[in-house]
Amino acid sequence: MTDYLAIYLRDQLALGVTWRALARRARDNNQGTELGEALAQVADGIAEDVRTFEAITRALGVRPNPAKVALAAAGERFGRLKRNGRWVSYSPLSRFLELEGLAMGIEGKKILWHTLGELAGLRERLPGTDFDELLDRAARQRQTLEPFRREAGTQAFVAKK
Numbered sequence: 001m002t003d004y005l006a007i008y009l010r011d012q013l014a015l016g017v018t019w020r021a022l023a024r025r026a027r028d029n030n031q032g033t034e035l036g037e038a039l040a041q042v043a044d045g046i047a048e049d050v051r052t053f054e055a056i057t058r059a060l061g062v063r064p065n066p067a068k069v070a071l072a073a074a075g076e077r078f079g080r081l082k083r084n085g086r087w088v089s090y091s092p093l094s095r096f097l098e099l100e101g102l103a104m105g106i107e108g109k110k111i112l113w114h115t116l117g118e119l120a121g122l123r124e125r126l127p128g129t130d131f132d133e134l135l136d137r138a139a140r141q142r143q144t145l146e147p148f149r150r151e152a153g154t155q156a157f158v159a160k161k
Contacts, residue, residue: 005120009057010065012112014072016050019075019105026098029090035148042102049109052134056116059126061123086124096152103142103149112136 023043030036057064117123117131 004029004129006062007058008115008120009060009062010068011054013050013053013057014068015063015105015108016046016053017069018072019102019109020050021073022047022098022101022105029098030095035095038144038148042144045137045141046105049134050138051127054124056122056129060122085139091155092152096149096156098143099149099152106138106142106145110135110142113138114127 020043023039023046027043027110030039054064089115113131113134117129122129123131
């Protein structure tokens with residue numbers, strides 16, 4: 001394994017922790033709704049993806065970089081401070097930005113699984129890891145959130161008369 005792959009894995013783990021935190025926050029912000037149920041399903045899937053990714057890094061002998069993980073988690077929390085059109089409450093823009101961020105993270109995860117399985121050659125090195133199922137799971141997560149993302153965008157950007 002190259003040093004570049006180890007660096008890539010550490011960086012991706014930090015991002016995965018960030019997406020997991022975002023998914024949980026979005027789930028909590030939408031509890032008791034159909035969106036909240038969808039986000040609970042997606043948040044559980046993302047948490048499983050992070051566990052799978054951690055298992056991959058352990059199998060390759062790559063230890064996580066706690067500083068990168070901590071900085072990524074802090075960045076996710078810091079991002080909550082940005083203006084969302086309201087000073088203290090959740091807004092339609094907040095919902096849309098959470099869903100948009102999750103959509104981007106899921107698309108990035110699809111690229112990650114492809115990169116690891118094909119470009120890094122891990123499909124052969126880790127035959128117990130089903131990269132096709134990981135790609136399919138990411139596609140299902142994206143499909144689950146897409147109608148809600150579109151509706152949230154409409155709610156946030158289309159002026160009501």
